[in-house]
Amino acid sequence: CFLCRRYLQPPGTWIQCTLESRELLALCLKKIKASLSKVRLIDAGFIWTEPHSKRLKLKLTVQKEVINGAVLQQVFVVEYIVQSQMCEDCHRIEAKDFWKAVVQVRQKTLHKKTFYYLEQLILKHRLHQNTLRIKEIHDGLDFYYSSKQQAQRMVDFLQCTVPSRSKSSQRLISHDIHSNVYNYKSTFSVEIVPICKDNVVCLSPKLAQSLGNMSQICVCIRVTSTIHLIDPSTLQIAEIDGNTYWRHPFNSLFHPKQLEEFIIVDINRVQEKKKGAGAGARSNKHTLAEAWVQKTSELNTDHQYFCCTHLGHILNPGDLVLGSVLVVSSIEVGGVCVNTCCFSLQILIKKSYDRTKRQRRRNWKLKELERDREGTDTDDERQYQDFLEDLEEDEAIRKNVNIYRNADIPVESDTDDDGPPRISLAEMLEDLHISQDATGGEGANM
Template identity: 30%
Template sequence: MQRYNPQRTVTSILCCKCGVLIEPNPGNVCGECFTEELGHSGEIPAMLVLHHCRNCERYHIPPKKWVYCEPESLDLLKLCMQRIKVKDAKITDGSFIWTESHSRRLQVRVLVDRDTETATVRQEATVEYVLQNLQCKDCERLMAEKTWCAIVQIRQRAEGRRTLLYLEQLILTQNAHRGATDFKMRRNGMDFYFSDKNAANRFVAFIECTLPVKKGRTEKLVSEDTHTGERFSKASYVLDIPPISKEDLICLPKSIAHQLGTSRFLLCLRVRKNIHLVDCETPRKVEVPGLQYWKTPFVALLSKSRLCSFVVRDIEDEWEAAVTKTVYVVPEENVDSQEIATRTSIPLCVGDCVLGYSLTHLNTQNDALEEMREDRVPDVVLVKKKPLGKKQDRRLWRLKRLQNGDEAGCQDTEMFMEEIEEDKELRSSVGIVPNEEVLELWERGEEVASSIPVSELMERFSSTMNIDG
């Protein structure tokens, strides 16, 4: 079985012909397919590889079939002979040559007829088959079922899942998932499998120390031996983390806003052990302790991906010492539209570009928002001044992941990487893998516009080079 192994350094690839997992080689084909390819040259191969599943004792017929054959049976002989693919020739007969069964080798003597221009040439040859172990998909599935006794499912049930990405980084950099036998990325979370319940408990404790977690646990009895009294049960943990990520907009229920002494609209600064929020009207920052959060949970009204750009048209200075001002903005994409008034404590000037959430025509089901009277809901909530367009040449690093996949176009990952580039403190707890190019740039002393300075990436280089494949 292909086990998930965090320490693993050799990357496996799929055979480009039949798709079994192999270690990389120049042709990127498995032994079985390689010897088959040889046959196209017109020669009878001296040796062929047969994949054999030791568990169910079936033989592999590429690409996807597995069949059982008795030793030295006619079926096995047929299977062996079918594997010999020789151009312009016909295998007419074959018979087994006795081999010791422990040798994991089969020998078949074959007769080959080859038509030349003048006559048919008959040729005799011996082909040796090397049996290689390969677990078939059925057995792999069966083993996976049997080997784990605890599963930890982490979920962030939200539109934006950057807090989940952050948690993944903490798990990776602190190797908190040691002892996990398998890992699967899910649509809104991650599953970790353990064959040892203590390791699973340790992992759960780590997550609970890191983020506010709602924990559910179930135990299912799988089998019980009536003679020995031995029981085998599987434990499932479901860990929900808050459906909130950095810079998401939150509309608080009246009671919680009252408790915290804030207005109803807040922005998430970060989700750690506590949830850090900032009032959208005043610069007041508050923390919601993790335990308290799950007693009266709230969700994000709008995820960061919904941020829009506005241009400041006018500022009303109510009085000199005012912290919160009324600001008039227009959408950047439609500067001729009517000015929208909103309250903010962000220091702004007329002409500034600012990011914010538009709340008009909002199509979201949110109890706290429903609870607010129509006339109290602002049309726009401003978040921050738009970062100046200092474009980086290209990104010189990638994010280390638990599972490397196709991330092109994944908005959450892209936004999370931008957050890492903006936040030096965050960078200390995430897995940054610099590109090879960094080394060359450093040696040439070349200046490049990069959000993470080349010198900082160089420091990372020496520490990640040895562990990242």
């Protein structure tokens, strides 16, 4: 095949062979198997020919017993002519009808941080090597494959990586009535839960009770193969898998763009409250604190808010923090919605740092998938920076991602503990380029 450089092994198998390889030698010998049936093959090897000459030459040594037990040995050269054609796979690619299965990954959110995380997981596990094409659209990714088995492998990987559900369908393309062979195109639809890191969610009473009498208002601190939630007023934590979520679905109460910036006026670490009967586990990585905060947009007023927060281990007076004020006007009692007097609930989500300084000190980088983009959103760069900041702040997420050192940015000292979280040099990999040798210079031509 003049496109993929594979050789035809009759009747319909195409194999990959390099010049003067054992595989190509075996293929050539099969072509003259009938002619060698009356002699014994002793030795066979290639004679060098110009790679572009479309010629292959074999030097063969054969023996045959003649009169009265005498053995005659002869050495001769067999010349092959390479005829170029197009294999079936390449023909389908040229006809734009090359894929047999597609995996459509979707998430009903207004940002792409989950897909940035999936991109790094796919690169780390090299699941993109079998894809024919990757297409990015406004609400997800499409992966095209040449076989249904490869697409099913991607679906299994996604279900083990993020909370999701899938369904499949297939469309008949052609049918051979003589051989009873059907040609289908398969479509796998994967829907990821619409919950991401730093989302504030409201659980149903039944689900909250099953999680150890957890509060209905929780903060999502991480999304891996499960959804990790924390109650900011008690530090109680819980994990929700995909099956549990689809039985008791819930959504985020607001979009990350709706977060407001607060300044810490005063904060006091408090002793954790005593566990109640049937209460779930509590986080050992967070510290419960009571804080007085004020909106940065209301610094000229005396309006302050009091709240309990799970960020007591990183917050100090004067720090900036992102949060939201929820106004609750009704509660659910016994499955019935009962109107009550309105009250506000302040929730602090994450500490805020100077983004410009973080970008300037970031001496690492990530690799990206080669994909076709349907259109670029003006907000994509900000969302990508949010994802990079999540990696710096969460060590558990970083363990699943290959992080490479950026040689263009000098390495700074890690003794500055007052700044934003940083990734240590020990967690980074060296970005290897085949065109460079071990000394950093240009390597020899291959």
